[in-house]
Amino acid sequence: MSSGATSALESPEVSVKLFVVDSTGVRLEELIPVFHRWIKEDLLDDELQIDVANYEHVPKGPGVVLICDKAHYYFDVRAGRAGLRYRGRREARAAGAEAVTRAFRSALHAARLLEADPLLEGRYRFRTDEVEFGIYDRLLAPSDVGTLVAIRPELEEAVRGLYCTDDAAIELSSSPKEPFMVTVKSGASPSVEELLGRLSAAKG
Amino acid sequence: MAQKTWAEKLEGRIPEDLGREIEIFSTQMELRRREEVDERLFAETRLRRGVYGQRYDNGQRHDGVKNRTLPYDDRPTKGPETMWDAPGMVRIKIPYGKLTTEQMDVLAELAEDYSDSISHITTRQDIQLHFVQIDDTPDLMRRLAAVGITTREACGNSVRNVTACHLAGVCKTETFDVTPYAEALMRFLLGHPDVQDFGRKFKPALSGCAHEACGLVNMHDMGLVAKTRVVDGKEQRGFAYYVGGGLGAIPHPAQLLDDFVTEDEILPLTQAVSRVFARLGEKENRGRARIKFLVAKLGIEEFRRLVVEERAQLPHDPQWTAYLDDLSDYAEKPRRDAAAIDASEEASYSKAFLAWRKTNVRPQRQDGYAVATVKLPLGDITSDQMRSLADVAREFTDGHVRLTVEQNIVLRWVTEADLPRLHAALEAVDLAAAGAETIQDITSCPGTDTCKLGIASSRGLAAELTRHVGGLNGDNDEALKGLRIKASGCFNSCGQHHISDLGFYGISRKKGGRLVPHFQVVLGGKWIGNGGSFGLATLAIPSKNIPEVVRRVTGRYVAEREPDESFTDFIGRLGKVEVKSYLQDLTEVPAYETDPSYYSDWGDPREYSMDDYGEGECAGEIVPLVEFGLQASEREVFEAQLYFDSGDLAKAREMAYRAMLTAAKALVKTEFLDITDDPDHIVTEFRNRFHETKRFHDRFAGAKFASYLFQAHEVGGNGGRPEQARERVEEAQLFIEAAYACYEKMSTTGAPA
Numbered sequence: 001m002s003s004g005a006t007s008a009l010e011s012p013e014v015s016v017k018l019f020v021v022d023s024t025g026v027r028l029e030e031l032i033p034v035f036h037r038w039i040k041e042d043l044l045d046d047e048l049q050i051d052v053a054n055y056e057h058v059p060k061g062p063g064v065v066l067i068c069d070k071a072h073y074y075f076d077v078r079a080g081r082a083g084l085r086y087r088g089r090r091e092a093r094a095a096g097a098e099a100v101t102r103a104f105r106s107a108l109h110a111a112r113l114l115e116a117d118p119l120l121e122g123r124y125r126f127r128t129d130e131v132e133f134g135i136y137d138r139l140l141a142p143s144d145v146g147t148l149v150a151i152r153p154e155l156e157e158a159v160r161g162l163y164c165t166d167d168a169a170i171e172l173s174s175s176p177k178e179p180f181m182v183t184v185k186s187g188a189s190p191s192v193e194e195l196l197g198r199l200s201a202a203k204g
Numbered sequence: 205m206a207q208k209t210w211a212e213k214l215e216g217r218i219p220e221d222l223g224r225e226i227e228i229f230s231t232q233m234e235l236r237r238r239e240e241v242d243e244r245l246f247a248e249t250r251l252r253r254g255v256y257g258q259r260y261d262n263g264q265r266h267d268g269v270k271n272r273t274l275p276y277d278d279r280p281t282k283g284p285e286t287m288w289d290a291p292g293m294v295r296i297k298i299p300y301g302k303l304t305t306e307q308m309d310v311l312a313e314l315a316e317d318y319s320d321s322i323s324h325i326t327t328r329q330d331i332q333l334h335f336v337q338i339d340d341t342p343d344l345m346r347r348l349a350a351v352g353i354t355t356r357e358a359c360g361n362s363v364r365n366v367t368a369c370h371l372a373g374v375c376k377t378e379t380f381d382v383t384p385y386a387e388a389l390m391r392f393l394l395g396h397p398d399v400q401d402f403g404r405k406f407k408p409a410l411s412g413c414a415h416e417a418c419g420l421v422n423m424h425d426m427g428l429v430a431k432t433r434v435v436d437g438k439e440q441r442g443f444a445y446y447v448g449g450g451l452g453a454i455p456h457p458a459q460l461l462d463d464f465v466t467e468d469e470i471l472p473l474t475q476a477v478s479r480v481f482a483r484l485g486e487k488e489n490r491g492r493a494r495i496k497f498l499v500a501k502l503g504i505e506e507f508r509r510l511v512v513e514e515r516a517q518l519p520h521d522p523q524w525t526a527y528l529d530d531l532s533d534y535a536e537k538p539r540r541d542a543a544a545i546d547a548s549e550e551a552s553y554s555k556a557f558l559a560w561r562k563t564n565v566r567p568q569r570q571d572g573y574a575v576a577t578v579k580l581p582l583g584d585i586t587s588d589q590m591r592s593l594a595d596v597a598r599e600f601t602d603g604h605v606r607l608t609v610e611q612n613i614v615l616r617w618v619t620e621a622d623l624p625r626l627h628a629a630l631e632a633v634d635l636a637a638a639g640a641e642t643i644q645d646i647t648s649c650p651g652t653d654t655c656k657l658g659i660a661s662s663r664g665l666a667a668e669l670t671r672h673v674g675g676l677n678g679d680n681d682e683a684l685k686g687l688r689i690k691a692s693g694c695f696n697s698c699g700q701h702h703i704s705d706l707g708f709y710g711i712s713r714k715k716g717g718r719l720v721p722h723f724q725v726v727l728g729g730k731w732i733g734n735g736g737s738f739g740l741a742t743l744a745i746p747s748k749n750i751p752e753v754v755r756r757v758t759g760r761y762v763a764e765r766e767p768d769e770s771f772t773d774f775i776g777r778l779g780k781v782e783v784k785s786y787l788q789d790l791t792e793v794p795a796y797e798t799d800p801s802y803y804s805d806w807g808d809p810r811e812y813s814m815d816d817y818g819e820g821e822c823a824g825e826i827v828p829l830v831e832f833g834l835q836a837s838e839r840e841v842f843e844a845q846l847y848f849d850s851g852d853l854a855k856a857r858e859m860a861y862r863a864m865l866t867a868a869k870a871l872v873k874t875e876f877l878d879i880t881d882d883p884d885h886i887v888t889e890f891r892n893r894f895h896e897t898k899r900f901h902d903r904f905a906g907a908k909f910a911s912y913l914f915q916a917h918e919v920g921g922n923g924g925r926p927e928q929a930r931e932r933v934e935e936a937q938l939f940i941e942a943a944y945a946c947y948e949k950m951s952t953t954g955a956p957a
Contacts, residue, residue: 013317033809040267050274050291051260053320053335053653054807057581057667059634060588062321067335069276069289072320078588090337136317139210177309177591179316 008151008180009099011137012070012092015179016107018126018192019083025123026082028056031064031075034117038066043113047071073110084111084126087136100133100158105199111192129189132173134181141180148172148182159184161202162195210343214350222349225356229253230342231839237288239280240842245835247283248827252362254295254355255341257283257821258334258654261290268810282338283821291335293654294318294344295358300368300386300410301329301607307351308594308605312587318344323590325583325611327647327700328407329367330358334654356394359821361402361493363478366390368410369418370606370614373536374568374575378412379430380441382419384534385470386410388527389428392471393478398877401482401829403493407450408474411734414444420609421734422458423449423703425495426477429734431464442466447477447507448499451697455738456496459504461511471524476515479877480507487828519878536602536617542572543621557627559638563685565623568616576615576626577640581670582648582663583611585635592633600626609700610647612640643687643758644673647700651693651710652805656821658693659814660710660721660747664806666691672751681762687771688731689754691723701726703735705771706754711744712814715793721747721805721812727757727783728775740775742783748802749790756787830947833870834940837863841936853929860929860936861916867943868894868913874950887917900946909942 020026032054039049048069055061060080066073070093074085086107094102111126133155135141141151152170159168163186174181190198218226229249236246250256262285263274279288296311303311311331315323318340319333326332336344345355357363366386373381389408393399399406409427411419421427428443445465449458465473477495484502486493499507553561564577578593585593593613597605602617618626630636639645646669649655651662669689692699692709701707707726712719722744729739745753765774775783793802803811840863848856865883868890872879879889894900895910902909912935 029807032807036268036809039265040269048274048276051265054664055320055322055584057670058322058584058586061584061586065320067291067320069274072335074320078321078586090339138313138317139213177312178588 008135008137008141008147009097009154010092010095011135011140012088012090013136014099014103015085015087015132015134015136016103017074017076017083017085017132017134018107018111018128019081019130019132021125021127022123023077023082026075026077028054028063028075028077030119032056034114034119035064035066035073035075037119038113044068044073044110071106075114083132084114085132086110097154097157097161100155101161101199101202103133104131104158104162105196108192108196108199112196115192126192127189128192128195129186131184132181133184134174134179136179138179143172143174143176143178143180145172147180155182155184159186162198163188163190164198210346214346217350218346219349219352222354223346225253225354226342226345226349228836228839229345231843232835233338233342235839235842236280236282241835241838243281243283243286245827245831247286247821248360249832249835250282250338250341251360251821252357253341253345254297254358255336255338256293256295256359257286257656258290258292259652259656259658260816261286261292261656262816263287263290264816266810266813266816268804268813271813271815288338292338293650294333294336294341294355295326296331296333296348296353296355297358297365298329298331298353298607299366299390300372300383301370302383303605303607304351305594305597305603305605307353308590308597310347310351310353312590312594314344314347315590316587321587322584323587324650325580325585325607325613327609327611327649327698328365329370329607329609330365331607332650334650354394359405361404361827362406363393363396363399363402364405364407366393366408366410367419367424367609369412369416370608371418371566371575371616372410372412373534374570374573374616375412375416375418376567376569377416378569379432380412381534382410382412382428382430384527384531385428385443385467387534388471389474391527392523393474396475396478397873398475398478398482400832402478403485403487404490404495406478406481406495410443415733417731417734418609419734420700420703421446421449423451423455423700423735424458425450426474427458427734428465428470433464440466443470445470445473448496448504450494450496451700451702451738452494453695453697455697455702456500457738459499459507461504461508468525468528472515472518472521473511475518475521476511479514479518480510484510536604538570538573538602538617538619539600540619540622542570543619544572545620545623549624553624556631556636556638557624560627560636561623563638563642564640567620572620573616574618574620574623576618576623576630577608578613578615578630578635579637579640579645580612580635581637582646582666585613589633589635593630593635596626596629596633599629610641610645612645642685643689644670644685645688646670646673647688647690647704649692649698651691651699652808655693655698656817657696658710659712659817660693660723661805661807662691662693662699662708662710664808665708665723665747665750668751668806669754672754683765683771684758684762687758695724700735701729702738703729703731704739705729705731706757707739708750710747712812713744713746713793715802716796718796718803719812719814720793720802723747723750725750725753725787728772730772737772739772740780740783742780743787743791745787745790746793746802747805752790753787756790757783760786830870830874833873834867834943834947837867837870837936837940837943840866841933841940844933844936848929848933856929857916857932860932861913863936864913864916864939867940871900871943871946874947883917887913894946899949900942902942902945909939912936912939 035052053065063076168186235241276287276289324332368386409424427446445462446458646666648662648666652658688704690704708723726739730736844859872889
């Protein structure tokens with residue numbers, strides 16, 4: 001086994017990626033003014049938003065990145081799949097299942113903003129039946145089955161809380177050289193709004 | 205069992221010297237967190253470790269409407285007006301651009317773990333990671349060190365990356381392979397005591413020949429061009445030695461210091477050049493502190509005389525020639541036997557392959573092998589691509605790649621027969637774009653995207669021009685294809701705009717009370733001949749009109765050039781007045797109400813502003829060498845205290861003694877550059893120069909503080925009773941305070957410091 005469960009989910013570098021329903025409508029350049037406006041209007045709770053990095057010229061890359069103090073928000077096209085990625089950077093905000101839940105909440109909150117953004121005219125919708133969860137921390141979470149085994153109980157607990165079901169499948173999706181990634185697949189695809197509602201209810 | 209830290213995980217894999225340097229940097233960070241080191245001194249310290257500032261790290265950002273304060277946590281700064289928590293840039297030196305596949309894997313990881321999954325190749329064969337937290341830098345450095353890479357002296361007033369032709373060793377036109385000489389120069393200069401007191405940075409470059417571009421010797425602080433001569437019937441290797449070149453606001457072509465320096469003389473001669481630069485170079489006015497200003501001020505004749513004089517006085521160093529015994533070690537071995545491409549298959553190749561082969565592949569000096577260039581958009585490569593490229597290099601090459609000064613990566617030792625398969629492998633990871641080293645391969649520095657000094661968006665412009673050039677007039681015109689376009693975000697020329705056919709650098713102009721991003725247009729620079737000549741600045745054009753400038757100028761070149769007339773010659777023939785008049789209408793900026801798009805930069809929707817412009821760090825901080833020494837002694841006494849607290853009294857005593865030696869050496873060095881690390885030597889020189897002359901004496905305590913060093917030295921550093929450890933640490937602290945007081949007195953009385 002490569003690491004203890006608690007250790008891996010203590011890393012601040014957790015990530016959640018929500019894929020868009022239809023990537024044909026995605027134009028990375030239009031995300032640039034959107035993220036700049038988020039900064040101006042301070043639309044992300046709990047984030048000190050700093051700047052926007054533009055990598056639209058790089059194929060299958062990080063896309064457009066909203067750089068924040070303690071996390072980054074990517075609209076990336078990694079592996080050719082467009083989506084919104086929350087990526088914690090420093091100072092873990094929680095540990096264990098709560099760390100997973102918080103990362104989901106941040107990603108879902110940003111996704112909801114994109115879905116509702118007037119500039120994007122409702123063309124950006126997110127599916128939730130498949131989500132990528134990752135830990136960008138090779139020290140605490142090497143990309144192997146050992147890490148998955150170690151974090152599975154807490155990951156399942158968080159996913160169960162989110163999807164209200166036990167049937168979500170969790171599988172390792174990264175190669176040993178990549179950051180640790182798993183795909184979470186569920187039979188249902190509740191809306192972003194609905195999932196956020198569940199998280200708020202659970203929190204309340 | 206989980207690994208707790210990278211230091212533990214990599215134990216035994218980090219070379220001792222690199223490991224020690226990183227520990228020292230960690231300690232310096234800790235001291236700065238406690239505000240026990242001055243911010244200015246810490247800034248230069250981190251710069252010399254490759255840890256740079258980045259735009260908005262002053263905590264100010266203009267959001268298009270107003271300046272906004274970024275409320276970072278209240279912690280000590282990491283430099284003047286530089287917030288600790290603000291993300292920054294790390295520059296990683298890659299000597300002559302050579303990377304192993306293992307190093308590529310690690311770089312891919314670091315970009316993912318600490319940056320934004322992008323490695324940016326610079327115009328000096330470095331790799332930059334952006335948006336890095338300073339707290340992550342020690343681990344980042346450890347992981348690099350474990351694969352033999354250091355960030356030491358990547359920034360600040362130091363010797364920067366040693367660059368060289370990316371074709372060295374395989375080039376058809378080179379005189380000989382400069383790789384081992386570049387390696388020797390890098391090893392010799394890294395951390396050398398004689399290069400620690402420069403007023404500004406110092407960039408070396410090597411080139412295998414005079415006529416191609418690759419080494420860009422003409423624009424470097426020092427440069428070597430490979431040459432041979434025959435002496436007594438035997439071929440002798442050497443170099444034409446150049447100094448004082450540089451771009452910046454006013455470019456200076458390098459001056460020939462010596463037409464032929466034998467290979468065994470290049471290191472001592474460089475040491476002598478360094479000493480002259482350190483001694484006589486400007487220290488106060490950073491705008492005139494590069495060696496080019498010293499050479500211009502003295503004249504090359506006088507500069508040469510001083511260097512020759514200095515060379516004659518240098519104490520012999522076996523390192524000067526030791527590497528010459530190992531030159532053959534640098535010969536590269538291909539993975540496969542040479543094999544030509546199958547001509548009978550030619551008709552079956554795809555258009556994409558043929559286009560790529562035409563622009564991105566060139567035959568090697570060695571028959572049957574080729575160099576393939578991976579063209580990177582704006583010098584950027586994702587971590588996924590970097591890993592894939594490492595796999596490709598494992599399969600097709602000798603296991604190395606080289607970075608180029610045009611922000612690309614080359615694969616060498618590919619058999620010609622493998623080219624179709626290589627192309628397919630690159631295509632699978634989106635790295636098979638054709639047009640390398642053509643007008644479509646636009647170079648750009650980071651500009652306003654991340655650089656604190658950026659005035660206009662050079663990357664935004666480069667991206668925009670890349671979209672345009674594909675459809676330019678005469679796309680199929682061969683002369684047009686060979687042109688170079690280069691953009692810098694400001695006059696500091698990191699994008700090397702002076703030596704391109706069409707160069708641009710960012711400036712700003714006001715229209716109706718609003719700022720408008722502009723670029724100064726520089727035409728007719730010469731890329732070949734090692735950056736052979738500099739272009740003419742013609743006029744300032746709004747950013748949004750630059751694509752039209754490119755369209756017009758290239759169109760006219762296609763239509764009006766004489767047979768075989770180069771672009772440089774064409775621009776020279778047209779003359780500045782004609783070029784200016786031809787482009788004059790493009791200088792017009794419409795009123796904001798008519799077209800507000802002119803008031804934003806490329807790729808940035810915010811209304812343009814310079815209100816959040818920060819203080820640049822390119823120049824580093826001017827910190828006298830003695831201050832570095834005294835700071836090092838403070839760090840050592842801090843470590844002594846830590847040893848004491850942990851109960852390791854012997855180490856505490858020894859470290860406290862070492863701290864006193866370091867402080868004493870720092871003072872001695874102000875008068876005697878050749879002081880060694882030998883404790884006897886330091887104590888003797890200190891005694892003669894500072895104790896006997898009573899310069900170290902305290903007004904009230906007399907010789908008391910000096911006696912602490914002498915007593916510790918007498919008992920051999922870590923000698924003495926265990927209970928004396930605390931005493932020794934306190935004595936060391938007092939000795940260092942006295943050293944600071946002595947330095948202060950020297951500064952105010954004008955004595956050398």
